[in-house]
Amino acid sequence: xxxxxxxxxxxxxxxxxxxxxxxxxxxxxDLGDGLWIVLEPPFDFEAHWREWLGTSRVExxxxxxxxxxAHHASATVEVVDGENEALTRKCFSLLYAxxxxxxxxYDGGIILSxxxxxxxxxxxxxxxxxxxxRPNGVNTARIDAALIQRASTIAAGIRAVxxxxxxxxxxNRGFHAWIRGMMENYGxxxxxxxxxxxEGIIKxxxxxxxxxxxxxxxxxxxxxxxxxxxxxELYDLRGLAEHLHRLDSVSETVALRRAYQAxxxxxxxxERIFSNSHLQAAFxxxxxxxxxxxxxxAQQTKVWGSPIDLEAVAKxxxxxxx
Numbered sequence: 001x002x003x004x005x006x007x008x009x010x011x012x013x014x015x016x017x018x019x020x021x022x023x024x025x026x027x028x029x030d031l032g033d034g035l036w037i038v039l040e041p042p043f044d045f046e047a048h049w050r051e052w053l054g055t056s057r058v059e060x061x062x063x064x065x066x067x068x069x070a071h072h073a074s075a076t077v078e079v080v081d082g083e084n085e086a087l088t089r090k091c092f093s094l095l096y097a098x099x100x101x102x103x104x105x106y107d108g109g110i111i112l113s114x115x116x117x118x119x120x121x122x123x124x125x126x127x128x129x130x131x132x133x134r135p136n137g138v139n140t141a142r143i144d145a146a147l148i149q150r151a152s153t154i155a156a157g158i159r160a161v162x163x164x165x166x167x168x169x170x171x172n173r174g175f176h177a178w179i180r181g182m183m184e185n186y187g188x189x190x191x192x193x194x195x196x197x198x199e200g201i202i203k204x205x206x207x208x209x210x211x212x213x214x215x216x217x218x219x220x221x222x223x224x225x226x227x228x229x230x231x232x233e234l235y236d237l238r239g240l241a242e243h244l245h246r247l248d249s250v251s252e253t254v255a256l257r258r259a260y261q262a263x264x265x266x267x268x269x270x271e272r273i274f275s276n277s278h279l280q281a282a283f284x285x286x287x288x289x290x291x292x293x294x295x296x297x298a299q300q301t302k303v304w305g306s307p308i309d310l311e312a313v314a315k316x317x318x319x320x321x322x
Contacts, residue, residue: 003028003042003069005116011071012087012113013042014095014129019066019106022144029145031152035090038067043121053126060110066143068094077115080124084113090159097154099132099182100271102147103317105140132182135190135260137253137319150275157274161284168284171273174200178266187259188240194262195238201269203289210235216293219300220269222307230310234262253320260318261310268308278303 005011021039029037041064050058070090074083088111098104109129114122134140158175161168174197181193195213198220204212210232217231237258273279282292282303292300301307 002044003036003038003067005043005071005121006073007116007119008073008077009071010074010077010083010087010113010115011069011121012084012091012111013038013067013069014088014091014109014111015042015061015064016066016106016109016129017060017063020104020140020142021066022142025143025145029148031094031148034070034072035094035152035155036067036069036071037094037148038069039065040067042067042069045121045123053123057110057126060108063107064110066106074115078117078122080113084125088113089162090155093155093158093162094151095132096158096179097151097271097274098143098147100154100178100267100274101151102141102143103134103138104143105134130183132179133185133190135256135263136187137256138260138317139319154271154274157277157280160277161274161280166284168280170200170203170286170289171280171283174198175270178270181263181266187256188237191234191259191262192238192242194259194266195234197266198262198269201273201283201289203286203293217265218307219297219304220307221265221310223297226311227307227309230261234258234265238262256320257314257318261314264308264310264313272305 025039028039031037041061045053045058053061068091070087072083072087076083091111108131111125111127111129112123113125115124116122160166161171161175177193177200178197181190181197184190184193198217199209199213202213202216204210204216213235214228214231218228221227221231237255273283281288283289292303295303
């Protein structure tokens with residue numbers, strides 16, 4: 001059944017085709033404030049809109065089974081303007097949140113924006129989604145209702161730190177490095193961007209980058225000797241990738257695993273921050289980040305919470321033997 005978009009409402013949506021969703025999810029999920037997850041093609045378009053979209057895009061939409069949709073009432077429903085852009089950003093906040101918390105299959109996406117004009121859903125803008133890629137060698141999972149609710153909380157945090165008037169410049173730049181990492185095809189380029197994303201939060205001093213990355217990163221990844229060694233290796237591989245050197249110091253299997261662990265570390269860091277308003281404040285400005293890292297270890301770990309065991313998670317999800 002098509003989504004019931006109210007008359008006079010604008011919408012934007014990101015439709016993913018053949019996404020890895022559990023079979024139990026069938027009905028739309030209302031996440032509040034006009035944000036929805038729809039588990040089928042959202043609209044039945046009239047013939048002229050189907051012709052305008054083109055056969056390939058219409059066929060693509062017919063395979064959509066995970067649609068992030070945002071809508072609200074508008075006095076200018078027939079016009080594409082900043083309202084549509086804001087709705088699209090809202091959709092992206094939830095899409096990014098889903099990728100922060102899980103690795104799942106999908107066959108590409110399409111972005112639509114428009115409105116319900118006199119009981120007819122009109123599409124005013126359409127574009128292909130730039131693909132967010134999965135890491136090689138990692139088992140995928142399926143999206144369920146609990147994961148969607150978890151992502152909804154994260155998405156609210158993403159919107160909060162990107163809202164007008166917030167001075168979260170370093171946090172935003174670090175998160176945009178995470179987005180770029182998700183779009184990179186090669187493991188070394190992915191690793192480079194994900195470690196940059198984590199550096200955005202660690203904020204190492206010039207000349208002490210490796211040392212402080214290893215030391216401060218223990219708050220996120222644990223303070224065992226194994227975790228510290230891994231953080232150092234990730235940083236060294238990031239340096240090789242940054243200077244366009246091949247990652248010949250490790251085998252292909254290890255390189256893939258390290259790229260996944262770099263993604264896992266960055267994703268966990270940003271998921272934790274976006275899920276917690278206190279952490280958003282703690283890492284919201286350069287001054288706040290400096291103040292956090294001046295605290296004692298006990299204070300830092302109390303604020304941050306339990307670290308992630310990068311080796312244990314990789315062992316559980318990585319498809320190649322260690």
